Amino acid sequence: MKLSDQAYDTLKWFAINFIPSLATFVGVVGMALDWQPTATATTIISAFGMFIAGCIKMSVAAYEKAKREEYEGNSDEQ
Numbered sequence: 001m002k003l004s005d006q007a008y009d010t011l012k013w014f015a016i017n018f019i020p021s022l023a024t025f026v027g028v029v030g031m032a033l034d035w036q037p038t039a040t041a042t043t044i045i046s047a048f049g050m051f052i053a054g055c056i057k058m059s060v061a062a063y064e065k066a067k068r069e070e071y072e073g074n075s076d077e078q
Helices: 005-032 038-077
Strands: none
Touching: 005 038
């Protein structure tokens, strides 16, 4: 899977900034309110963040492979 630069930047921001902040917020507020499913909610949010990070990693790997193949193809022509 290869993402556009804009999609990559958006997902990266989402995975690095938003998801951990949301998990922390839910955890702190949930404990303050004695909300029983706090641990379950934070686990699910964190798992979703790891899923997004995995998608980003696959995109980076595809991008690097394409660049490597492009470079190797250009060096064969010279």
